Amino acid sequence: MKKLVFSLILGLAPVLAGATGTADFSQCRQFFAHNAPPKVVATPELKLRPLCYDAFAVMHSGRSKTPVYVAERLSRSQLLDAREEKRTNQFFADARLPRAERAELDDYRGSGWDRGHLAPAGDQPTAQAMAQSFSLANMTPQAPKNNREAWSSIESATRKYAMRARGDVYVISGPVFADHPQTIGAGRVWVPSYYFKLVYDPTTNRAWAHWIANTNEARPSKPISYRELVARTGVEFLPGIVPADNANATAPEMRAESPAHGAREPKREHEREREDLGQALRSMLQPIAQDVDNVVRTLARWWALLRHVMA
Secondary structure, three states: OOOOOOEOOOOOOOOOOOOOOEOOOOOOHHHOHHHOOOEOOOOOOOOEEEEEOOOOEEEEEOOOOEEEEEEEEEOHHHHHHHOOOOOOOOOEOOOOOOHHHOOOHHHHOOOOOEEEEOOOHHHOOOHHHHHHOOEHHHEEEEOHHHHHHHHHHHHHHHHHHHHHOOOOEEEEEEEEEOOOOOEEOOOOEEOOOEEEEEEEEOOOOEEEEEEEEOOOOOOOOOOEEHHHHHHHHOOOOOOOOOOEEOHHHHOOOOOOOOHHHOOOOOHHHHHHHHHHHHHHHHHHHHHHHHHHHHHHHHHHHHHHHHHHHHO
């Protein structure tokens, strides 16, 4: 396959493995495998700024006014908590970024592009983390149908894998731009040509990546290997790690399909979801049952006392 002529930030020195300059994510290195963020070339033109949030980390570029990548560390307990959170849909420009380096709400307004999450709202385990996920520093201009169907199904497939995994799962998502990217708004926010979502499971030492065009017609396809992602982007996202290159090992649960195609999950997924629901209901009803039992015991004592007084 001919090597794709793409990089995360084009027209500049490429972001390469082993390049000098390590991002300072000192307050949120837990979102990276082995606490090691991807190494980037910190040139002034890129205007790179690391941003830490409660449940994810963003490497932001003031040139594209989008993330370069967004890192998460998913666990079963986190995702169970996330099911209880409601979307805020309160998008905002991150005030930690200089105005000249960030996207604004007006850039997206009337553009025809969605404000597409890279750290999904569906992964956020608390109300504060949910609110933070609507920062425009976590967004890129995304084709509407892609955002709501194809990419959403990839996010869902990743969550389902993380729910089954024996330990934490690391996820890095990001945009890929063409040589002369389309822009939106007065701020000229770059529109990606492709997206990727890298998944790394340390317990199996396996890594794979979803790769999808930023179009309304795009559909999820078979994941590519980690080495193929590195070849396409020129970025070593897992420095110091040599994962097993076996994208097929994740089938069938990572073969994300668009809901529009009526894809069905394997029967065991429904069984697992019923188990999760049962556990949640038991946890919720147990204290209620204990309270009812206490009330019944108290009433019984009162009734016995009343009968004794009336005798």
